[in-house]
Amino acid sequence: MASVSFHDIEKSFGSTKVIHGIGFDIKDGEFMVLVGPSGCGKSTLLRMLAGLEEISAGTIAIDSKVVNDVESKDRDIAMVFQSYALYPHMTVADNMAFSLKLRKADAKTIADRVARAAKILNLDPYLQRYPRELSGGQRQRVAMGRAIVRDPKVFLFDEPLSNLDAKLRVAMRAEIKALHQRLKTTTVYVTHDQVEAMTMADRIVVMHDGRIEQIGTPLDLYDRPDNLFVAQFIGSPAMNIVNGRLRRGGGGAFVEADSGLRWPLGSMAGADGQVVAYGIRPEHLSLAEGGVADAVPAQITVVEPTGAETELLVQAGDSQIVLVTHGRPQVKPGDKIGLRVDPAMVHVFDQATGQRLAA
Amino acid sequence: MKLKHVTAEAKLLLIGIPVLLWTMLPIYHLFLFSISPKESAFAGKLWPDHPTLHNFEVVFREQHYYLNHFWLQLWNSLLIAVSVGALTLLVATGAAFAISRLRVKGGRLVMNLALLTYFIPAAFLAVPMYKTMGNYGLLNNQWALILAMITIASPYSIWVLKQASDKLPYELDEAARIDGASPLQLFRLVYVPLMMPSLVAIGTYALLLAWNEYLYAFLLLSNEKQITLGVALGNFLAADDSPWELLMTVGLIYALPPAAIYYAFKRYMVGGLTAGAVKS
Numbered sequence: 001m002a003s004v005s006f007h008d009i010e011k012s013f014g015s016t017k018v019i020h021g022i023g024f025d026i027k028d029g030e031f032m033v034l035v036g037p038s039g040c041g042k043s044t045l046l047r048m049l050a051g052l053e054e055i056s057a058g059t060i061a062i063d064s065k066v067v068n069d070v071e072s073k074d075r076d077i078a079m080v081f082q083s084y085a086l087y088p089h090m091t092v093a094d095n096m097a098f099s100l101k102l103r104k105a106d107a108k109t110i111a112d113r114v115a116r117a118a119k120i121l122n123l124d125p126y127l128q129r130y131p132r133e134l135s136g137g138q139r140q141r142v143a144m145g146r147a148i149v150r151d152p153k154v155f156l157f158d159e160p161l162s163n164l165d166a167k168l169r170v171a172m173r174a175e176i177k178a179l180h181q182r183l184k185t186t187t188v189y190v191t192h193d194q195v196e197a198m199t200m201a202d203r204i205v206v207m208h209d210g211r212i213e214q215i216g217t218p219l220d221l222y223d224r225p226d227n228l229f230v231a232q233f234i235g236s237p238a239m240n241i242v243n244g245r246l247r248r249g250g251g252g253a254f255v256e257a258d259s260g261l262r263w264p265l266g267s268m269a270g271a272d273g274q275v276v277a278y279g280i281r282p283e284h285l286s287l288a289e290g291g292v293a294d295a296v297p298a299q300i301t302v303v304e305p306t307g308a309e310t311e312l313l314v315q316a317g318d319s320q321i322v323l324v325t326h327g328r329p330q331v332k333p334g335d336k337i338g339l340r341v342d343p344a345m346v347h348v349f350d351q352a353t354g355q356r357l358a359a
Numbered sequence: 360m361k362l363k364h365v366t367a368e369a370k371l372l373l374i375g376i377p378v379l380l381w382t383m384l385p386i387y388h389l390f391l392f393s394i395s396p397k398e399s400a401f402a403g404k405l406w407p408d409h410p411t412l413h414n415f416e417v418v419f420r421e422q423h424y425y426l427n428h429f430w431l432q433l434w435n436s437l438l439i440a441v442s443v444g445a446l447t448l449l450v451a452t453g454a455a456f457a458i459s460r461l462r463v464k465g466g467r468l469v470m471n472l473a474l475l476t477y478f479i480p481a482a483f484l485a486v487p488m489y490k491t492m493g494n495y496g497l498l499n500n501q502w503a504l505i506l507a508m509i510t511i512a513s514p515y516s517i518w519v520l521k522q523a524s525d526k527l528p529y530e531l532d533e534a535a536r537i538d539g540a541s542p543l544q545l546f547r548l549v550y551v552p553l554m555m556p557s558l559v560a561i562g563t564y565a566l567l568l569a570w571n572e573y574l575y576a577f578l579l580l581s582n583e584k585q586i587t588l589g590v591a592l593g594n595f596l597a598a599d600d601s602p603w604e605l606l607m608t609v610g611l612i613y614a615l616p617p618a619a620i621y622y623a624f625k626r627y628m629v630g631g632l633t634a635g636a637v638k639s
């Protein structure tokens with residue numbers, strides 16, 4: 001049980017700076033997910049917390065104690081690697097017991113802890129097997145078992161599910177979350193998969209090019225992205241973006257796209273004529289049933305039914321727009337349709353800075 | 360498909376059988392000499408008229424002037440070979456671990472410099488080595504030969520082991536570090552067990568290199584109680600009427616341990632020595 005805080009962290013490899021001043025706090029027992037595109041520095045940040053990478057500037061504290069100069073083994077953390085990093089020459093039981101043996105725990109404690117971890121993770125039948133005799137999902141669980149026998153202050157995960165197939169990934173996602181709810185150990189979890197981030201996190205840190213774009217709960221990020229990057233990164237399918245100019249006239253506010261189409265607005269933020277990016281999520285668009293006043297004219301290009309939902313790809317002016325509906329609309333490619341926008345769900349960003357316009 | 364296999368195998372056999380015969384011929388000769396009585400050793404027959412184990416008896420009982428110290432010399436050979444094998448392993452494993460896993464600064468440079476010594480044939484280094492050992496007062500001491508052989512075996516051993524180490528995922532080391540392992544524990548509990556096949560191969564390589572060494576052994580050791588059996592065999596030729604049948608018998612005996620070792624470890628030899636040579 002512990003809190004973690006990053007303060008003005010910087011990291012350079014030689015002369016290349018990859019982390020540019022990052023600071024945030026993780027509360028005791030929190031499940032914090034670091035998410036961002038490949039190469040944004042998530043692993044580097046995690047590895048600095050683990051003590052596997054030098055900290056170029058700034059401080060990292062665990063439980064208010066600065067650990068910059070504390071060795072990995074004395075930070076009381078446990079890490080699960082993407083490749084699992086199980087010791088190939090040790091059985092599952094020995095893999096889990098390794099850290100306790102190094103710490104000179106007595107035989108009974110070791111046996112108890114390993115048995116408990118094996119029970120939690122359903123590894124009992126495999127204790128005497130070697131890692132090569134296990135499936136990917138079982139190896140993954142052994143890696144977690146190795147972490148939990150230690151009962152550490154913080155769990156670190158670096159893309160632990162990316163080597164699993166899609167179905168198993170969903171199952172393990174739930175398992176890790178259940179494990180966290182049971183053990184309530186502070187967890188830092190790195191992934192580049194925003195769905196993983198959304199489903200598992202208490203709070204998410206969105207990173208980009210070594211900087212933090214936004215920190216917040218999954219739904220915060222989804223409902224009120226601070227900037228264009230977060231808006232487009234979080235959510236699947238991604239938010240539709242239309243570039244245009246803000247107009248407010250007698251007939252209410254709208255964004256006039258570069259192609260001349262008018263996209264309706266709810267909020268009153270921004271100045272007339274401001275160059276903006278207009279964002280609307282696919283599920284906040286619908287097909288207009290004949291002659292709605294401010295429907296946006298468009299033409300269907302692709303229809304993708306998934307059963308429960310239907311994803312439509314449409315062309316509106318010079319923008320490709322995705323919309324998701326629950327029903328099974330009777331439309332086909334080439335049909336001319338009208339798009340109805342839920343104005344309350346529109347996001348407007350300044351095009352130059354990418355920042356959200358205050359509501 | 361099947362026929363193609365058969366013809367391919369036939370072709371291989373066509374090459375393989377002559378090669379086998381070619382390499383076996385001297386060994387067969389060796390064997391023939393060792394079971395022939397002295398008089399008929401040069402008879403040139405494919406099988407002696409009266410095969411005998413008498414030669415072995417003479418050798419084992421040290422019943423000839425040249426064989427006075429047979430057992431001692433065999434022991435010397437063994438002692439030196441095993442020492443060289445063990446010490447080379449120690450040196451090379453430590454070096455490979457430091458270069459590949461601990462990533463000691465300048466480690467690669469040192470390794471490459473060591474490999475550079477192979478550009479000079481070992482025979483050219485024999486005299487400088489002789490002088491060096493003289494300077495340290497080690498001449499006629501078996502340590503001289505042991506140290507010299509370690510010097511010769513190490514660069515290659517370090518290189519092979521380093522290549523093999525590089526293939527172990529670095530995350531294993533990091534996991535062990537987080538688990539609380541010191542570098543020494545990492546070495547002992549994770550690195551060595553995982554490197555076992557390569558270690559067996561390299562240990563065997565160094566051991567056989569020392570067992571088979573003649574030039575350095577001949578130069579650095581001269582007292583007949585200290586020389587290896589290989590050198591002793593060379594001394595047979597000093598006489599005008601060399602006892603060929605005994606020479607061959609001892610030769611056969613001398614060739615058996617390497618063959619046995621190679622056979623026992625051949626699984627590791629092939630895998631271990633080529634590990635890192637190609638991307639698997």
Ligand SMILES: Nc1ncnc2c1ncn2[C@@H]1O[C@H](COP(=O)(O)OP(=O)(O)OP(=O)(O)O)[C@@H](O)[C@H]1O
Nearest residue numbers: 013018036037038039040041042043044045191192
């Ligand atoms: N040892 C290193 N030496 C030099 N540059 C490095 C090193 N490790 C990482 N980098 C660089 O630092 C940046 C961040 O890397 P990092 O591994 O943290 O990315 P990531 O966010 O984890 O990406 P991914 O999702 O692909 O794992 C990258 O540009 C990478 O090239």
Ligand SMILES: [Mg+2]
Nearest residue numbers: 042043044158
């Ligand atoms: Mg990474």
